[in-house]
Each structure stands twice: as C-alpha cells, then as structure tokens.
Amino acid sequence: MRKLYARIPNLSKLFPTFFFSLADEHGGVTCSYGGEQSLVTVFAKRINSESQLYQDPQGAVRPSHRRGLRTFIAEKMNIQILPEHKLSSVAPLKQCDVEKKEVELILVKDQNGVQYTSSSIISTPGNRVGLPGASPESDRETWGKKIDFLLSVIGFAVDLANVWRFPYLCYKNGGGAFLIPYTLFLVIAGMPLFYMELALGQYNREGAATVWKICPIFKGVGYTVIVIALYVGFYYNVIIAWSLHYLFSSMTRELPWLRCHNAWNSANCTDPEHINGSVLGNGTYAKYKITPAAEYYERGVLHLHESKGIQDLGLPRWELTLCLVVVVFILYFSLWKGVKSSGKVVYITATMPYIVLFVLLIRGITLPGSMDGIKAYLNIDFNRLNNLEVWIDAATQIFYSLGAGFGVLIAFSSYNKFNNNCYRDALLTSTVNCVTSFFSGFAIFSVLGYMAQKHNVRVQDVATEGAGLVFIIYPEAIATLPGSTFWAIVFFIMLLTLGIDSSMGGMEAVITGLTDDFKILKRNRKLFTFATAFGTFLVALFCITNGGIYVLTLLDKYAAGTAILFGVLIEAIGVAWFYGVDRFSEDIERMMGFKPGLYWRLCWKFVSPAFLLFVVIASTLTSGGLKYDDYTFPYWANILGWGVAMSSMLFVPFYAIYKFFSVPGTLKEKIAYCITPEHEHHLVANGNVRQFTLRHWLAI
Numbered sequence: 269m270r271k272l273y274a275r276i277p278n279l280s281k282l283f284p285t286f287f288f289s290l291a292d293e294h295g296g297v298t299c300s301y302g303g304e305q306s307l308v309t310v311f312a313k314r315i316n317s318e319s320q321l322y323q324d325p326q327g328a329v330r331p332s333h334r335r336g337l338r339t340f341i342a343e344k345m346n347i348q349i350l351p352e353h354k355l356s357s358v359a360p361l362k363q364c365d366v367e368k369k370e371v372e373l374i375l376v377k378d379q380n381g382v383q384y385t386s387s388s389i390i391s392t393p394g395n396r397v398g399l400p401g402a403s404p405e406s407d408r409e410t411w412g413k414k415i416d417f418l419l420s421v422i423g424f425a426v427d428l429a430n431v432w433r434f435p436y437l438c439y440k441n442g443g444g445a446f447l448i449p450y451t452l453f454l455v456i457a458g459m460p461l462f463y464m465e466l467a468l469g470q471y472n473r474e475g476a477a478t479v480w481k482i483c484p485i486f487k488g489v490g491y492t493v494i495v496i497a498l499y500v501g502f503y504y505n506v507i508i509a510w511s512l513h514y515l516f517s518s519m520t521r522e523l524p525w526l527r528c529h530n531a532w533n534s535a536n537c538t539d540p541e542h543i544n545g546s547v548l549g550n551g552t553y554a555k556y557k558i559t560p561a562a563e564y565y566e567r568g569v570l571h572l573h574e575s576k577g578i579q580d581l582g583l584p585r586w587e588l589t590l591c592l593v594v595v596v597f598i599l600y601f602s603l604w605k606g607v608k609s610s611g612k613v614v615y616i617t618a619t620m621p622y623i624v625l626f627v628l629l630i631r632g633i634t635l636p637g638s639m640d641g642i643k644a645y646l647n648i649d650f651n652r653l654n655n656l657e658v659w660i661d662a663a664t665q666i667f668y669s670l671g672a673g674f675g676v677l678i679a680f681s682s683y684n685k686f687n688n689n690c691y692r693d694a695l696l697t698s699t700v701n702c703v704t705s706f707f708s709g710f711a712i713f714s715v716l717g718y719m720a721q722k723h724n725v726r727v728q729d730v731a732t733e734g735a736g737l738v739f740i741i742y743p744e745a746i747a748t749l750p751g752s753t754f755w756a757i758v759f760f761i762m763l764l765t766l767g768i769d770s771s772m773g774g775m776e777a778v779i780t781g782l783t784d785d786f787k788i789l790k791r792n793r794k795l796f797t798f799a800t801a802f803g804t805f806l807v808a809l810f811c812i813t814n815g816g817i818y819v820l821t822l823l824d825k826y827a828a829g830t831a832i833l834f835g836v837l838i839e840a841i842g843v844a845w846f847y848g849v850d851r852f853s854e855d856i857e858r859m860m861g862f863k864p865g866l867y868w869r870l871c872w873k874f875v876s877p878a879f880l881l882f883v884v885i886a887s888t889l890t891s892g893g894l895k896y897d898d899y900t901f902p903y904w905a906n907i908l909g910w911g912v913a914m915s916s917m918l919f920v921p922f923y924a925i926y927k928f929f930s931v932p933g934t935l936k937e938k939i940a941y942c943i944t945p946e947h948e949h950h951l952v953a954n955g956n957v958r959q960f961t962l963r964h965w966l967a968i
Contacts, residue, residue: 408473408682408683409606409607409608409683410607410683410684410685411607411611411683411684412607412608412611412612413611414688416607416611416612416614417607417611417680417681417683417684417688417693418693418696418697419611419614419615419618419619420607420610420611420614420618420680420769420772420773421466421677421680421693421697422618422697422700422701423614423617423618423769423770423772423773424671424676424677424680424769424770424772424773424774425669425670425671425697425698425701425770426618426621426700426701426704426766426770427671427766427767427770428507428738428763428766428767428770429665429668429669430669430701430704430705430708430766431708431712431737431738431762431763431766432733432734432735432737432738433665433733433734434665434669434705434706434708434709435645435705435708435709435712435713435733436731436732436733436737437661437662437665437733438450438645438706438709439644439645439647439709439713439727439731440661440731441652441655441657441658441661441662442647442648442649442650442651442652442653442658443644443645443646443647443648443649444646444647444648445648445649445650445652445653446652446658446661446662447706448653449653449658449659449662449663450662450665450666450702451702452662453662453663453666453667453879454666454698454702456871456875456876456879457663457666457667457871457875457876457879457880458666458667458669458670458672458698458702459694459695459698460868460871460872460875460876461667461670461672461673461836461840461876462670462672462677462694462697462698463690463691463694463695463864463868464840464843464852464872464876465672465673465677465678465681466677466678466680466681466690466693466694467681467690467691467694467852467855467856467859468678468681468843468852469677469678469679469680469681469682469684470681470682470684470686470688470690470859471686471855471856471858471859472682473682473686474678474682474784475490475494475675475678475679475682475777475780475781475782475783475784475785476489476490476493476494476675476678476679476777476780476781477490477491477494477781477782477784477785478490478781478784478785479678479682480842481945481946481947482843482847482945482946483842483843483846483847483942483943483944483945484927484941484942484943484944484946485846485923485924485927485928485942485943486838486839486842486846486920486924487923487927488919488920488921488922488923488924489835489838489839489842489919489920490675490781490785491919491923492831492834492835492838492916492917492919492920493673493674493675493777493781493832493835493836493839494675494777494778494781494782495915495916495919496673496674496827496828496831496832496835496916497674497675497676497774497775497777497778497781498774498778498800498804499823499827499828499912499916500674500774500823500827500828501771501774501775501778501804501808502804502807502808502811502823502827503808503811503819503820503823503824503827504767504770504771504774505592505595505596505599505767505771505804505805505808506588506592506808506811506812506816506820507735507767507820508595508763508764508767508768508771509588509591509592509594509595509808509812510569510588510591510735510739511760511763511764511767512591512594512595512760512764513569513587513588513591514569514739514743514756514760514763515757515760515761515764516591518753518756518757518760519753519757520753521753523743523746523747523752523753523756524564524568525560525561525563525564525565525568525743525744525747526560526747526748526752527539527560528560528563530560530564530568532563532564532567532568533560533563533567534558534563534567534573536558537558537559537560537563538558538559539560540559540560540561540723540744543556543559543723552725552728552729552730552732553719553723553725553729553730554729554730554731554732554736554740554741555732555897557897559740559744560744561740561741561743561744561747562740565735565739565740569587569588569739570814570816570817571585571814572814572815572817574814575813575814575815575818576815577815577818577899577901577902578815578818578819578822578901578902578905579815579902580814580815581810581813581814581815581816581818581819582813582814582815583813583814584809584812584813584816585812585813585814588812589809589812592805592808592809592812593805595768595771596801596802596804596805598768599768599771599772599775599801600797600798600801602768602772603772603775603776603779603797603801604793604794604797604798605794606683606793607680607683607776610772610776613768613769613772614769614772616765617765617768617769617772618765618769620761620762620765621704621762621765621766622704624758624759624761624762625704625707625708625711625762627758628711628715628755628758628759628762629707629710629711629714631749631755632710632711632714632715632718633710633714635714635715635717635718635749636718636721637717637718637719637720637721637722638714638715638717638718639714639717640717640720640721640727641713641714641715641716641717641718641720641727642710642713642714642717643717644713644716644717644727644728644731645709645710645712645713657890660883660886660887660890663879663882663883663886664883664886664887666702667833667836667880667883669701669702669705670698670701671770671773672836673832673833673835673836673839674773674774674777674828674832675777675778675780675781676773676774676776676777678777679773679776679777679780679781680773680776681693682780682784686859687859687860687861688859688860689860690856690859690860691856691860691864712737712742713727713731715742715745715746716730716731716741716745718745719741719744719745722748738763742759743756743759746759775797775800775801775804778800779793779796779797779800782796783796811823817896818896818899818901818905821894821896821901822894822901822905822908822909822912823912825894825909826909826910826912826913827912827913827916829887829891829913830884830887830888830891830913831913831914831916831917833880833883833884833887834884834917834920835916835917835920836880837877837880837881837884838920840872840876840877840880841877843872844872844873844876844877845873845877845965846943846959847945848958848964848967849869849872849873849967849968850869850967850968852872853868853869866968869968870968873968893906894906894909924942927942928942933952937952937953940952940957940959940960943959944957944958944959
C-alpha cells in the first residue's frame, strides 16, 4: 500500500533510507527503514504540550486524541494528507507551497505499553515541498457567495432557447406527451452529464483544458470545447445586439412595427387586420413575410433585402454595430475581475427573466383566446411518440438546454470551495432550467392563442420557433395591447438578460480555460479578457452586414452542432473509461463525504456515452443542406461550415498525436504516460499502470 512520505532530515543522518510514513486506514504512524516495518515512537505533538501514543494490535502507533495523528501532523506541517484510496486524482493536491519542516523527535518514556514522546518542528527557510503541477488552492479565487455560483449556472443554462425553442418543440411533438422522452433523457443523461462536469471542475479546480491532467491524451477535448465556446460568442452576441436594438426602438409612443408606410416597408406590406385564414390559403401566418413586424425585422433591422445571398454581405449596419459595442462592453466589465464581478451581475441577469416571464404570463392569460393557445401547448398526443423524430428532438433539446460540453460548467465549478455539495447543485440547477422551459411555454402560447383568435386562424398557423417567434410574432402581439410600449420594453429586457448571462458563461469558459493553461494570460487577465471580447466583436461584424443572417445561420448550424456533441462524447469516455468511474467517484467522496450511488456510476459508464453516441448519429443522419427560409445556401457554404466544425474537432486527434510523440519511452510507456494521471507518472517506470489491468476497465 502506498503511503504519503515526508523525509525527516534529523533521522536520515542515522538511517539514510528512513522515512516518516502516515498509515492509511487507522491514522497511526509507522516508520520504515531497510525495507522492514518497525515500531518507532514517532509523534509530532501540539505546541507546548505532550500527547500520548499507544501501540495497537497491528503494530502501529496511535494517538490518544480523537482527531488522529495524521490530522494533527498535517496541521502542524501545513500538509494536506490523503488516504491511499483517495490519492487517485490530481487536485486539490496542488503545489502546496509548504515550508519543508525538520522534525526533532525525543523519546520520553515507555510504560505499560503506552509511549510518551515530545517533539519540536523546525522550519527550514527557502525549502518548499508539495506535489508538482498545480497551484495552491488559496491562489484560486472563489465565488463570493454560494448564491453567486448558483445564479451563474442557472443564468447560463436558461437562455434564449428556453423561450424560443422548447415551447414550440413541445407543441409540435405531442404537447404533454413530449415531456415523457424529455424527462427520461433529463434523468438518464442530462443530469448525469451536468453532475459530472460540475464535479470534474470543482475537484480539479481547473478550466476545460488543464482539467485533463487526469488523462493527458484527452487535453485536446478541452481545446475543442474552448474553441466552440468562442465560435458561439461570434454570433450569440449578435442576437443580444438585436434585442438591444429592439429595446431602444420600443422607447416610442407607437411601436415601429405596428403599421406599414415606413421607410423600410415594401410596396407589398399588408396591415395585419386584413390578414385572415382566407388570405393565407395553405400557408401559415408565421411564414407570412409582408406583415409590418416581419418587414421591420428583415428589412428595417437586418436589411436582408439588400443582400443576394451569403456571397453578397455588404458592410456592417451602423445601428447594429453600436448595439454590438454596448453588448461587448457589458460583457467585458462583467468579466474583467473574474467571478468576483460576474457573480454580482447575475443577480440581475439571472433573476430578471423570471420576473418578466411571470408578468407576461399574467398579462397573457387575460387576453382573449389565451386558453386556446395553452390547450394547444398541453394537448397530449401519445401517437407522436411512435415517431423517431420526437425522441431525437427531446434528446438534442435536453443536451443543448443544459449546456454541458461548452466548458462553462467546468469553469464555473472550478471556483467553488472544495467541499461544496455539487451533487445538490446539479440536481437543483438542471431541474430549475427544465422547469423554466416548461413554464415559459405558458407565457408564449397564451399570446399565440390571442394572435390566432385575432386573425381567425388556428394556433398552428401562428406557432413558430427561433428568431421568428421573439422578433416577429410576439412583438406584433405586444404592439396590439394597451400600453404596448411598456410591454415591449419589458419583453426585450427579458431577452437581453437571457442572452447576456449565457454569453458571459461562454466567454468565461474561454478565459478560464486558457488562463489556467497559460500563466502569462492569468497574470494579465484584464488585458486578455479585453482581447477576447474585442476579438468576438470583430468576427461578429460579419453577422451584422446586410447578408449577416446567412453567416449567423451557418455558424449556428456548424460551429456548435455536431462538433459539441462529439466533444462531450469524448469527454464522457475519457472520464468514465480512461480515468475510471471508481476513481472519479472517490474524488467526489473526498469532496462531499459520500460516494455517488450505483445509478450515477452506471449512467456515467454506459448510459451517457450511449446517449451521446445516439445523438451524434441522429444529428449527422438528419442533417440536411443549409437553408434560411426559402434561400438555399450554395455548396461551398456547406463545405465552409464543415470546415468550421472540423477546426474545433481536430484538436482531439491532433493533440493526442502530439502528446504521444512528445513523451519519452517505449511504445508501451508512451501509451502509459498518455493515459495515466500526471501525478502518477512516476509509477509508469515501475510498470505499475492501472489502465493496463482488466480491473480498471471493469470497475464501476
């Protein structure tokens, strides 16, 4: 059994191989020299006091006080002590930066089997001991309060998709019946992945890249998710800028998308009061592009009519550029001081959407026709469950909704206190996220029911998802209400706050992941934060040109589509199989005092990887050519999109190849170094590689 050794210089003069050893199971002390075990009355006592030891039946020296000798010596020497079965991971056995101590031992007496000793501990200036490869736990900042962390995670997970995607998916896929596969995937895959990432970040106290010291060959996965988070920031900030533009435009007596005859309207613009079922024919109101609200979005904000396609972008629109500048500055000043600053911003950005959703729901259910919309939302059609597409939608929605795989959860939890109960946090925040999605459907469909009655059409004719819902249909409904200016301002404030904290999470994943890997960036965090924010601004300019919506659509499909699914699949395999579910469970036990149950371990080992593999295959098979409404992207645009996706995914094989050729040794030793945690590399030379045993792969 491995023990944690600390050399005692005074005794080493007499016995060159004498080591001070802390026994694992019982808290006693034994000393070894010459390869044999021998009872020695070794004891580091409290200051200005003596303490009793006794010899137990196993021959180890025991302290008489309750805390145990190991705990006491650790406190005296400022050393963090781990038992053998919990030395399985790297952190937080970080470079403890502890002074090397000389222990002077004096045997006082031995009477009736009870031994009395005294000792003194002498500091040796200039010498430091500790495990290599990590920074002191005290050097890493932590959240000011627990609520800061919870609100940050909830704020990241609860984003625009909770409002503009889930309600429509639920309605389209059988209403209440859709909740069956959605809840199933939440329990067997969503929550386990969420829990895994929180625990992984909290235990190792590292970002998405450096956390892979637990299995160095998988570090490329960290770079993959960091790059994906950066790509998402390129276009997600643009959607926030749209919300800000609408917010400013709402500050008028009459909302600009209420009527035609504005400078941006076409000659075909039709007043909504003249549109009914007979006018639509076989079409749907949601697809009707000549309403004032639809033309304001596509012609007044995007200026899409001035572009012929993705090959004809034009220049950035100055109104959207100013809005984008404001968004980037908000992000920068929210993140420049780390979690100390971002943890306070989320008090507003994470709570405001709930207040607004509740207010909109109350207003919505008072509208005529609102109950028809809610009934359509909850209408249960179990026959839809026979359709594979419903299960694919449920699986992809639960994955993207929780936000696993973007490196954000790892980054956020790395700033937690070591003994924080991340298990409870995972259950709480993932549940809040999914309940929010379901709750938002009532606020959305109550208004859609009102719209359907107003135009004498079915709910399915006005129901839609994405930008069309929040920038066309909902604003149009708001414009017809008394006090429309107030309701518009409230609604777009909600969209703004939903987007800001999610974008903050993505940018924090990039900053934390790279600053933990490159210390020069950590020393210059404010400058690096500015560089990251400014870089996303420059690329985002392509998305606010006349044809910018085409660039945004391309990035949305390829930057965080199959690539993020691939990244999380490799991450789950790396943690559960190569590092080992048993060791990962022991890490969690060390943090929280209890081991994850068999259910969680089985999910991590088998269910979650299988779920992710299913989603990856389904996503690939159902992926068609790139389209935006009636516009079909050229072939080269699809090739470009796959190039964007591959640019992040290729970090996984490329880094694995680099790591393999950069470590020394034979072929077997190279493999061992690549898959063994960095703090166990000294075992490779002895041939003691855990992953080369069958027990490792069968352990649960």
